[in-house]
Amino acid sequence: DAGVTQSPTHLIKTRGQHVTLRCSPISGHKSVSWYQQVLGQGPQFIFQYYEKEERGRGNFPDRFSARQFPNYSSELNVNALLLGDSALYLCASSFERKIYEQYFGPGTRLTVT
């Protein structure tokens, strides 16, 4: 079975632009979570979606938004990009809401110049 997939793999954007990152969960998984991992730091929780509804939000500005589609795939949108948004963005899926039973995707490396 395919694991969690994310696209694109790498992305370069300019300050002020917006970006959309995509995630496909493992088949049958209904929960998707997004994390930001800045170089040298551990992942920080951004959002959790379960059954297409937002179930948790981390301490990130309103420039960050997400949604989950009927097929349980998800998009993370970031508006008005800042240099500090440069990071590895990780998506993780789980069958239920239990955040400790997650499987992580390979991530999208975002560079903001």
Place this chain on the structure above:
Amino acid sequence: KQEVTQIPAALSVPEGENLVLNCSFTDSAIYNLQWFRQDPGKGLTSLLLIQSSQREQTSGRLNASLDKSSGRSTLYIAASQPGDSATYLCAPSERDDKIIFGKGTRLHILP
């Protein structure tokens, strides 16, 4: 607010040695604790999950212990191999939907 500290930040050891990675957390009211492995630029792989009622978990050459009352966990790796080189992350969960990661320990096993 839960804070997670991992010591050391980096570690280099010769192949074959046994080693211990340390993790401490400030809020002992955790649900469980996980240890993850992350290869450079890649996603995370869960290695071990210890429930709050457990003292340790073992998987192959890996053994993780948990002392919830003192806010500490250790990951013991026996007979280290070059393929063990990676960053190891400690992550306690406070609820079903909240997980906090440490900054990790970068481990390099010298052939």
